Amino acid sequence: MKAFLALLKLELSGWKAAFSMNAGKNQKQGKKISRAIWMGLLLVFVAVYMVYIEWTVMDFLISVQAGEVLLKLLVGLSMLMTLFLGIFQVMSSLYLSRDMAILSYLPVDEKRIYAARLCGQWVEEVLISALFIIPGTVVYMVRTSFSASLLLRSVAVTVLSPVVPLCVSALFAYLLTHIASFWKHRETVTTALSVVFLIAYIAFSYSMGAIGGRSSDQEAMASAVMSIRPVLDRLTDSIPPVRFAANALASGGISLLWTLLMSIGAFALVLLLCGRGYVKTAAKGLETAVSGKKVKLDEVRYSEQSAMKALVRREIGEMVHTPTYFINGLLISIVMPTLMTVLMMVSIGGSFEGGIGPFIEMILQEGTSRVVIAAFATAMMGLMLGMNSAASTAVSREGRRHGLMMSLPVDANTIVKSKLYMGLIFALIGLPIPCILLGIVIPGFWPYAILCFVWASLLAYFGTCVSLAIDLGKPKLDWINEAQAIKQNMNQLFGLLIYIVVLGLLAAGSVVSLLNGMTTTVYVIALTGILIVFALLSRLWLGKRMPAYALIES
Amino acid sequence: MIELIDVTKEYGKSGVRAVDQLTMKVEKGELFGFIGPNGAGKTTTIKMLTGILIPTSGTVLLDGVDIVRDPINAKKMIGFVPDGADLFDRLTGLEYLNFMADIYGVSAEQRKQKMDEYLQLFELTDAVGNRIASYSKGMRQKLATIGALLHDPTIWIMDEPMMGLDPKAAFLLKEEMKRQCAQGKTVFFSTHVLDVAEKLCTRIAMINHGKLVAEGTLEELKSAEHAANLEQIFLELTETEGAEEE
Structure with a gap:
């Protein structure tokens, strides 16, 4: 457990540095204060922005007597976002991290390393879910009625809801790394497969946009809600983790327990499937192809270019x-x-x-x-x-x-x-x-x-x-x-x-x-x-x- | 020629001195070894010599050019091999060398001639088409060395150049260092390998806690400290410093 906690702390250390008020070795007090002000402004901006968006959505939902849809929408959207964007995060953090070389020789079970890395990712996803769910719940309570239990449930759902979609993303990332490892230029293949995945995501977003986008006046908007509702209902009914999480936020009780159990189950399953052999899989993702073809120096044509051109080329190549x-x-x-x-x-x-x-x-x-x-x-x-x-x-x-x-x-x-x-x-x-x-x-x-x-x-x-x-x-x-x-x-x-x-x-x-x-x-x-x-x-x-x-x- | 005059580097508000009023001079044609225990200030000194860090006070002159006042011209004279050879992993060896040649304005003919010569010397020809990410530590060190020599620098600065090199590569590097000195170039390097410093260097400086504690030829150091070899001098001087502090 100590090793796991130490690894988790390492995972989260980058965030600590990111939020640090330190602005460098020879930092002045004024810079520290201005950075703190910027950080505060940023937080206020994000909070105000989210509340504004959710307030507007709630306004509209109330006008068509569908206020309760907000809670379902919040959970559904945050879980979908974790699912689709999580794969990129998991790929880069778990399989394309150069520090794997250091972690792999530590006398720690690779499942622990995997669990710590996935937990680190989970914490990041919880922060993103909190951006959606917490302000949305507050808006919902202000517009309907205050409920302490709803507030507590929103915290519980914020913490639990990203687990299942993150685990699905982790499975995808695991498969992607294995598939890419069959090719010599695996980095290119990984990138290409990620592009395919992103296009699928865009297609999905487009279809959602097409459903919701045709709203115009109040009547048309109401009909839009009516058209979104079946999609939302299908989404929540046909995907149990989303259904349980949405119900857990709306009413708690047995659904909250189910959400908890499913989260633990999903995490254990992914740990079992992907945790074993994790270091080996990650090493596959990091291997750099060595070309068998030798460069014939006599045939190389050298051309001079300006320092600026060389620097720009290097910058682009790196990206x-x-x-x-x-x-x-x-x-x-x-x-x-x-x-x-x-x-x-x-x-x-x-x-x-x-x-x-x-x-x-x-x-x-x-x-x-x-x-x-x-x-x-x-x-x-x-x-x-x-x-x-x-x-x-x-x-x-x-x-x-x-x-x-x-x-x-x-x-x-x-x-x-x-x-x-x-x-x-x-x-x-x-x-x-x-x-x-x-x-x-x-x-x-x-x-x-x-x-x-x-x-x-x-x-x-x-x-x-x-x-x-x-x-x-x-x-x-x-x-x-x-x-x-x-x-x-x-x-x-x-x-x-x-x-x-x-x-x-x-x-x-x-x-x-x-x-x-x-x-x-x-x-x-x-x-x-x-x-x-x-x-x-x-x-x-x-x-x-x-x-x-x-x-x-x- | 390298000249450090009263150079001090302080870090942070606490004013911790990594280098403390360091003054020394390395003449043309000298092979100069810079030794000291871990955390003594060797890398900080090298970073100031190469313009990576700006001294808190004092002057660094490279062939008479102040690196703080005229960094570009000063840097053009230097060939630098950094510690650990953190290079651009996504480039191939050939791309890296071409990048360095472009930055230093090396002509197409000169880069061809130098690359041919050094790639063959360090036996890196077969790997030069591969990404640097696939290189071993020694290969990176060799590539960094070639990159530093492409523009024929008058001053060659290396931070722990022997790290990761196999015996043959280390031998080749030492021979190249001697060859550069024979051509009147200045070679400055830091090392923990006292044996290398002892056998190779025309002059040696020792630094501890940011201060210069000894400087001279091996013979001068031996007679000043009444020691038989460099290891004894090193242990004596660093221990004395430690004991004084206690």
């Missing part, structure tokens, strides 16, 4: 060739803009049939609509651009190699700029496809699709500069595996916070100005101008922080 970075960061930035645009098109497509309030009604007006759709599409496309892992962890990912980078005869500005270019490439790479889609699907939209691309690119530039500037301030260089470098890095969230606030201000400004009769030409010029100013300001900020790279002590 592409490291499955953890690819899965956690790159894939999201490539896929999310398209996914969000498709979901938006489904929703807007539905609203054309009915109309949901003055803003969407305004979209329908000839002339205004295309620009507003373009602005809305930009916001949807750009929603996740603020969480640009490629840029927000660019300095942190150097880890122990920071010393080597510092010893190179290249000034700090060049190194940081190479990271900026790499970050920009990955931020922009996902934008052409949704813009082309918009151009194809919406008649006569091509000029606006180009406008979307310009606006989204400016947002991407802003997000990348801000993310990189934040990571420069306090990079997390002491990671022991690549998953930690990406996931346990609060810099990503700080960047996202600034980005979302700016995006929110722009959205609010757009709504107010358009509702007050601003012409589309003026609006386009004003928004483009504002975005250029934001992009320039963020670049200036990054430029001011660039010299800080040379002062980072590893």
Whole structure:
């Protein structure tokens, strides 16, 4: 048990460092305070954001006399999210962790190592579930009636509900690692299989969006609930763990006991199946293929390139060739803009049939609509651009190699700029496809699709500069595996916070100005101008922080 | 030539001195060994020599160029082999060498000539197409050494270069160090292997608790400390320091 607890502590140590107020070896008191303020702001932002979303959903559910659906929805969504996203987390933390080499020679039973790693993952999933379930339950109680037992049940369900989906994800990850090990280039195969899995997830999200997206006025929304309800009921009825967890939150009693028993059972089963031989399986995932083909030095053609080009190439290569970075960061930035645009098109497509309030009604007006759709599409496309892992962890990912980078005869500005270019490439790479889609699907939209691309690119530039500037301030260089470098890095969230606030201000400004009769030409010029100013300001900020790279002590 | 003048490095608010007013000079053509117990400040000193860390006070000059004031030109003179050879695992050996050559502005002809020469010398030709992640510790060390020599540096700095090397590779490395010195280059390396320092170095410096405790040729050190070999000198000086502190 002592060994298990020590390993679990090791698993969670990265989070402790992530939440630490320490900003470096030679940190000043002022920096400590500003970091604490940022951390507090971040927590408040997340809490307010979740309460706002859930309050809005509850508003709508109450209006169609279906308030009780909220609890079912919370549990169902959080468990689905754990199931689909858990596989990427389990893959990177359990099977693609470079510290396995250290753990594998410890005199500890491999099942214990596996259990500790899975428990560490479970704690992370509990935190994510808490984000959904706890504020939702509070909103539900405020809108209906206070119940201490419901509050307690929500805590119990938050803790228990991620266990079964996480165990299913762990099984998938186990199989994926075994399948990939049959090929020589297993890292590439792992990445490719993960892409397939993500596409399946997107297809599922799309079908859910298609069901829920056609809601327009109150009557249509009510009918949408009626159409979601059978899906939700089917989901909860046909999948016992979801049914028990949903019932446990709603009424407790025997369902809570069942949830507990199923969680223990699932964990024990996965431990039995995947825990045995874990070290061997993880080693398979980490093996690097050795090519039998020898390089003939006489035939190698050497070409010179600038230091900047060499640095950018290295940065890009690292992102592409490291499955953890690819899965956690790159894939999201490539896929999310398209996914969000498709979901938006489904929703807007539905609203054309009915109309949901003055803003969407305004979209329908000839002339205004295309620009507003373009602005809305930009916001949807750009929603996740603020969480640009490629840029927000660019300095942190150097880890122990920071010393080597510092010893190179290249000034700090060049190194940081190479990271900026790499970050920009990955931020922009996902934008052409949704813009082309918009151009194809919406008649006569091509000029606006180009406008979307310009606006989204400016947002991407802003997000990348801000993310990189934040990571420069306090990079997390002491990671022991690549998953930690990406996931346990609060810099990503700080960047996202600034980005979302700016995006929110722009959205609010757009709504107010358009509702007050601003012409589309003026609006386009004003928004483009504002975005250029934001992009320039963020670049200036990054430029001011660039010299800080040379002062980072590893 | 390497010159450290009153160099101090403090960490954190507590002001713990990893290196304390270190002053020493390594001339051109010298093979200089830097020894000391664990945590003595060897790596911190090397990090300051290579521009990885900035000294809290004092000056580091490389062939007269201040590494804090003119880091790029100073770094261009150095070939650096880091401790533990933490390289870019996802690159192949060839990609890594090309990366280093690009950074140091090595011409296509020079990189071909140097790569051919050193890859064959260190017997790494067969593995150079594979990812660094698949390399053993010794292979990484060899690759880091080749990467450091591609641009023909005038100053060669190594942190524990013998770690992980097999006897043959260690011999080849020592021969290369001598060859570089014979060409008038400055070679500076830290080591725990006293035997290597004793046989190889033209001059040796010993550091303990961040302070220079001895410096000179082997003969000078022996006569100053009335000792028979470097091991005795090392034990005596580090023990004395410890006893004084107690």
